[in-house]
Amino acid sequence: xxxxxxxxEYAKRGRGMDHDYYPYSILSxxxxxxxxxxxxLLIWPVISLEYFPMVPxxxxxxxxxxxxxxxxxxxxxxxxxxxxxxxIYRLLDAFEKAGAKISVATNSVIAERYPQLISDIxxxxxxxxxxxxxxxxxxxxxxxxxxxxxLIAGSLDALEKATGQRPRGWLSIARxxxxxxxxxLADAGVDYMCDWVNDELxxxxxxxxxxxxxxxxxxxxSDRQIINVQQQSVDSYAQQMIDAADWLLGEAQxxxxxxxxxxxxxxxxxxxxxxxxxxxxxxSLSDRPEIGFTRGxxxxxGWRAGQ
Numbered sequence: 001x002x003x004x005x006x007x008x009e010y011a012k013r014g015r016g017m018d019h020d021y022y023p024y025s026i027l028s029x030x031x032x033x034x035x036x037x038x039x040x041l042l043i044w045p046v047i048s049l050e051y052f053p054m055v056p057x058x059x060x061x062x063x064x065x066x067x068x069x070x071x072x073x074x075x076x077x078x079x080x081x082x083x084x085x086x087x088i089y090r091l092l093d094a095f096e097k098a099g100a101k102i103s104v105a106t107n108s109v110i111a112e113r114y115p116q117l118i119s120d121i122x123x124x125x126x127x128x129x130x131x132x133x134x135x136x137x138x139x140x141x142x143x144x145x146x147x148x149x150x151l152i153a154g155s156l157d158a159l160e161k162a163t164g165q166r167p168r169g170w171l172s173i174a175r176x177x178x179x180x181x182x183x184x185l186a187d188a189g190v191d192y193m194c195d196w197v198n199d200e201l202x203x204x205x206x207x208x209x210x211x212x213x214x215x216x217x218x219x220x221x222s223d224r225q226i227i228n229v230q231q232q233s234v235d236s237y238a239q240q241m242i243d244a245a246d247w248l249l250g251e252a253q254x255x256x257x258x259x260x261x262x263x264x265x266x267x268x269x270x271x272x273x274x275x276x277x278x279x280x281x282x283x284s285l286s287d288r289p290e291i292g293f294t295r296g297x298x299x300x301x302g303w304r305a306g307q
Contacts, residue, residue: 021182021205022214032256033201034306039292040252041245042299043285045102045262046171046194046217047091049117051109052080052135060140063173065224065265080267084114087270092124094279098286100293105131105171105194108155111162118162127295129169129194130155141178149184156188168297169194171217183207192300200248200259202303213304215259215296222263227274234274238281249290259299 012019035042054077056066065080067073095102104121106128111118121128132138133155139148152170160166168191172181175195185193187209192202194217205214219225221244226237241262248258269278285291294302 021207022203025203027251027255030201030255031307033258033303035257035292036302037292038290039257040290041248041258041260042292042294043245043260043262044215044217044294044296044299045095045100045264046129046296047088047102047104047264047266048131048171049084049088049104049106049110049121049266050080050131050135051084051107051113052077057136057138060142061138061174061176063135063138066135083266083268083270084110084117087266087268088117089120090270090275091264091266091278092121092126094275094282095126095293096124097279098282098293100282100286101125101127101295101298102293103127103129103169103296105129105169106159107131107134107137108158108162109134111158115162122163127169127297128159128163128165128167129171129296130159130167130190131171132173133158135173138173138176139178139181140176141180143178145180145184148178148180149188152184152188152190156190168192168300169215171195175217175219182212183209186210186212192296194296202259202300213300215300216261217263218261219263221261222265223269224263224265227268234269234277238277241281242284245285245288245291252290 010018052066054072056062067076069075104126133151137151156167170185170190171194177195182205186207190212192213192215194215196214197216197219199216202213202215205212221240223237226232226240227234244260248260252258
């Protein structure tokens, strides 16, 4: 079946990048970044705290990890729920032992269904990032601008009501955006988003509603990609994180401070046969004086201060 001609029409098509959100940039031409306490590398852990409805929505698309078998899909539903009952607390304990404050990308329904969990995260000194409403709250072009605006506002409002503070960051489900998302986030007062994965440092992102910062949340080093998709062991995951840290520290000697995202899923990494190796990884990284752990909003403020 041939595609309609309008499918390939895009107003911003041109040489180089097909948009004007930000200029092209290479590492060697940037102003070096200096992180607090003379850290050379900041590790940015982001836990995706998700609520999967029993019935998935396929419009605009089904979220990764959603229900897969015949209704009612208790097998996948309860496996995901393990993350909000058990796995999340194991991950939080691992970071508490290292004295690390982190970011937790949270579906707003979590705040409504599990208020104690949200309270425990906030009281631990961690940051809440908005992560849509629930895992049916996906975004893609074709969604009306009003519907997307309402989804963003609903997520932000519910999390602000639960925590007393409006989230400064936003992570879309599957990092998927429409052509309107960045503009709508800026218009809603969001300071940073995590969806564009084309770098390893924050960068300014221009929209018709003003500027927003993108802090890239690497996909290839996520536990979902390495452990679930690639079917590698937690030991392999840990070694890849160490390898990445070592390489970035080497680059920092020439280019200034670097950043390493650590994207985690409670029902994946929080299992009892993985959490021990994960705790050892966190401990080994936190023992290195040139490495620090950070929340997204803290890193954003430090980066902006140096620009």
